[in-house]
Amino acid sequence: MARLVITGNGPLRGEVRIAGAKNAALPVLAAGLLSAEPLQVSNVPGVRDIDTAIRLLELLGCVVKRQDDSVHIDSSGVNNVRAPYELVKTMRGAVLLLGPLLARFGEADVSLPGGCAIGERPVNEHIEGLRAMGAEITIDSGYIKARASRLKGCRYAFDIPSVTGTENLLMAATLAEGDTELENAAMEPEVADLARLLNGMGARIQGAGTSIIRIRGVEALHGTRHAVPPDRIETGTFLAATAATRGKVTLRNTDPSFLLHVLTKMQAAGVRLTWGDDWIEVDSENTRCRAMNVSTAPYPAFPTDLQAQFMALNALADGVATVVENIFENRFMHVAELRRMGADIELQGNTAIVRGRERLQGAPVMATDLRASACLVIAALAADGDTTIDRIYHLDRGYAGIDDKLARLGGIIRRV
Numbered sequence: 001m002a003r004l005v006i007t008g009n010g011p012l013r014g015e016v017r018i019a020g021a022k023n024a025a026l027p028v029l030a031a032g033l034l035s036a037e038p039l040q041v042s043n044v045p046g047v048r049d050i051d052t053a054i055r056l057l058e059l060l061g062c063v064v065k066r067q068d069d070s071v072h073i074d075s076s077g078v079n080n081v082r083a084p085y086e087l088v089k090t091m092r093g094a095v096l097l098l099g100p101l102l103a104r105f106g107e108a109d110v111s112l113p114g115g116c117a118i119g120e121r122p123v124n125e126h127i128e129g130l131r132a133m134g135a136e137i138t139i140d141s142g143y144i145k146a147r148a149s150r151l152k153g154c155r156y157a158f159d160i161p162s163v164t165g166t167e168n169l170l171m172a173a174t175l176a177e178g179d180t181e182l183e184n185a186a187m188e189p190e191v192a193d194l195a196r197l198l199n200g201m202g203a204r205i206q207g208a209g210t211s212i213i214r215i216r217g218v219e220a221l222h223g224t225r226h227a228v229p230p231d232r233i234e235t236g237t238f239l240a241a242t243a244a245t246r247g248k249v250t251l252r253n254t255d256p257s258f259l260l261h262v263l264t265k266m267q268a269a270g271v272r273l274t275w276g277d278d279w280i281e282v283d284s285e286n287t288r289c290r291a292m293n294v295s296t297a298p299y300p301a302f303p304t305d306l307q308a309q310f311m312a313l314n315a316l317a318d319g320v321a322t323v324v325e326n327i328f329e330n331r332f333m334h335v336a337e338l339r340r341m342g343a344d345i346e347l348q349g350n351t352a353i354v355r356g357r358e359r360l361q362g363a364p365v366m367a368t369d370l371r372a373s374a375c376l377v378i379a380a381l382a383a384d385g386d387t388t389i390d391r392i393y394h395l396d397r398g399y400a401g402i403d404d405k406l407a408r409l410g411g412i413i414r415r416v
């Protein structure tokens, strides 16, 4: 099993190009099932979850061509509606096949999903929402079995604004008979981007990116081209890594407007930031940033997917920070690993109290999930000595070529 060995050696410096967003690309690829005409997607990140999504589409009978960051999906020959456990267990995004399969083919058998082990992660909202559209759904031997001759428009109010739940219902409603209104919908940029794609395919969606989304069902969707937006979580990861190592990096091909909460928080902690439409420069040379309180919540507040990376930054910051995780009940697995590196962190329920240390020390540590892996990489880059990070397959699920990118910024990092 591959490991990363990182020798902490000071500031990251240079330029880095941010990839397309994994969590935007996954629903876009699933939406390729909604039309018999081809979908051409660009700026698709080269990450393991995308490999898995493509394998799943191929298993269903799609013809998928991938070249560099472009993916072409032809789903005219779909002959199977079963997404098997072996693949679905490895990533949460696979549950996004449910809505499109059901809407276009009237049936879907999708294994209950996996993904990062950061909490219980039920799919009750996906199921209740599709039931409200008239689907018959049972859970049978670990599979969600859904049937509907044609879905019907409905009003559905989410108890919790689920991101993939909103995406699933949004896709399903595009081909339903009549109007659908989704209330308390997730407002994440990935939902708004999916709606942009679907409208480009001929759907009639209004309000995506707000908490109320209205969809007028159509008979069929057509093919189109779509560019995946930049990854706001990869962007935040490089911002935290640069500040932690007291470096100076320009991030290209990104979108600061998705991260305003994080950017203003960093500025308030003394990190020098400037940005334009598609770039951000972070200048932390010779500067130890102050502790930053973090409280995760749905967009536009602080993203749970950056909590671990900013825990690493706080472990090295000046002062005491509280980090509150409000989305997932088990997303502090990185704390025990950071402590191995000398971090001073106390856990009280869903709150971590982080007392910043001037230095951390390299140590053998284990990656427990995707963003926990990124947290350990950041801590290791800033620590004294060598850190060996085990189980980095988690990292490869969501970061495209992160070792090469960090090496080009001066990080000493090798895969063994």
Ligand SMILES: CC(=O)N[C@H]1[C@@H](OP(=O)(O)OP(=O)(O)OC[C@H]2O[C@@H](n3ccc(=O)[nH]c3=O)[C@H](O)[C@@H]2O)O[C@H](CO)[C@@H](O)[C@@H]1O
Residues within 6 Å of the ligand: 023, 026, 092, 093, 119, 120, 121, 122, 123, 124, 125, 126, 160, 161, 162, 163, 164, 165, 186, 304, 305, 327, 328, 329
């Ligand atoms: C592939 C993808 O896009 N993954 C992202 C997506 O995950 P995902 O879509 O799985 O996360 P959700 O938005 O659904 O989860 C938010 C909260 O709702 C709860 N919940 C969710 C669905 C449901 O049916 N019932 C229920 O109770 C979850 O347990 C969690 O506490 O959004 C999360 C929150 O921003 C991110 O961390 C993930 O990176």
Ligand SMILES: C=C(OP(=O)(O)O)C(=O)O
Residues within 6 Å of the ligand: 023, 091, 092, 093, 114, 115, 116, 305, 370, 371, 398
């Ligand atoms: C939690 C994440 O992914 P998933 O939802 O696929 O587990 C993530 O991208 O941080």
